[in-house]
Amino acid sequence: MENDLISKKDLLEHAGISYGQLYRWKRKKLIPESWFIRKSTFTGQETFFPRKSIIERVEKIMNLKDDVSLDDLADMFSPQPAAASMTSSQLTERNIVSPTTLELSTRLLGTKQEYSFLEIVQLRITDHLLHQGDMTLTEADLLLQTFSDHREKLQGQDMNILLIRKMGVPLVLFIPTSCELLLDSQTKVIASLNLNGFAEQLKIQLT
Numbered sequence: 001m002e003n004d005l006i007s008k009k010d011l012l013e014h015a016g017i018s019y020g021q022l023y024r025w026k027r028k029k030l031i032p033e034s035w036f037i038r039k040s041t042f043t044g045q046e047t048f049f050p051r052k053s054i055i056e057r058v059e060k061i062m063n064l065k066d067d068v069s070l071d072d073l074a075d076m077f078s079p080q081p082a083a084a085s086m087t088s089s090q091l092t093e094r095n096i097v098s099p100t101t102l103e104l105s106t107r108l109l110g111t112k113q114e115y116s117f118l119e120i121v122q123l124r125i126t127d128h129l130l131h132q133g134d135m136t137l138t139e140a141d142l143l144l145q146t147f148s149d150h151r152e153k154l155q156g157q158d159m160n161i162l163l164i165r166k167m168g169v170p171l172v173l174f175i176p177t178s179c180e181l182l183l184d185s186q187t188k189v190i191a192s193l194n195l196n197g198f199a200e201q202l203k204i205q206l207t
Helices: 008-015 019-027 051-064 070-077 088-093 099-109 117-132 137-154 195-206
Strands: 005-007 037-041 044-050 159-166 169-176 187-194
Touching: 005 008, 005 051, 008 019, 008 044, 008 051, 044 051, 051 070, 051 195, 070 195, 088 099, 099 117, 099 137, 117 137, 117 187, 117 195, 137 159, 137 169, 159 195, 187 195
Parallel strands: none
Antiparallel strands: 005 044, 037 044, 159 169, 159 187
8 A cells, every 4th residue: 555655755854864875774684675666656666665664674773773783783684583592481581471471372382392583473472462452362372373384484584464353253364574465344454563573673682
């Protein structure tokens, strides 16, 4: 949808950055190639970006670039998982995942000695949506199971996660950030968040 995009010109004005800065960050892989969307306009071809994602990313870069090298930022923003694992006690002691969410995941996925980075992201997202009141426990089960079923396919991918309901029936969707999802008027989007965004936050917290 057009309202979800921002033109390159408007982005540069909004963020107070130059064309050179933007494309340097692109070359350093701080901004994904897929976010540069070419569209035809009445003046010819113009570049647009997913509004929310690009504004949040530019703000993060501006806030961190004086303290963190661009190469380290690239690692932080990369969809590739971090080389980190934690036990259940470490997750709760560091307030990364609540005991309630861990118990829920154990009932569904079994007891684990250690959780991989992607599994921690999975639990973190579930925990966030539960505490926000955006989904029920039944829907949390569905989210955890969907994550588990497709974890290998999600690894290294920049995905948006959507929880939708139609006539009271919940669905969990994983779609690439570059794709636009068109829904009928009877389908309600309950929650929409970016998988890579949560991975970035977790990398920062674990640093």
